[in-house]
Amino acid sequence: MSTAPKDGTHLVKVTLGVLGGKWKILILWNIRDRPQRLSELKRLIPAISEKMLIQQLRELEKDGIVHRHDYGEMPPRVEYSFTAHGETLKPIFPVLCSWGEMHLKHLEQDK
Numbered sequence: 001m002s003t004a005p006k007d008g009t010h011l012v013k014v015t016l017g018v019l020g021g022k023w024k025i026l027i028l029w030n031i032r033d034r035p036q037r038l039s040e041l042k043r044l045i046p047a048i049s050e051k052m053l054i055q056q057l058r059e060l061e062k063d064g065i066v067h068r069h070d071y072g073e074m075p076p077r078v079e080y081s082f083t084a085h086g087e088t089l090k091p092i093f094p095v096l097c098s099w100g101e102m103h104l105k106h107l108e109q110d111k
Helices: 008-019 024-031 038-044 050-062 092-110
Strands: 066-070 078-082
Touching: 008 024, 024 038, 024 050, 024 066, 024 078, 024 092, 038 050, 038 078, 050 066
Parallel strands: none
Antiparallel strands: 066 078
């Protein structure tokens, strides 16, 4: 284990290692208010393939951000939700939305 100080660059790399990529933030956005089934997530994010959705959910699960709850029923029912640790990400969503709104205004001004 390294004892080197963790500067901002290192911490951003750690964060991007968990949340980086095209889909993870969108997946998390769609489970922020309530657990979602795989089929519902696919409907909410139609541009993602089912294979990619499953892969991204597995990575988020491995990183301790998302919990996969298998009800053990027939037909199979599985829901995805935030873990307690994943809940700590929820405050970033309003900030991301505010920045996106500001950026859209900026783009409109540049036209």
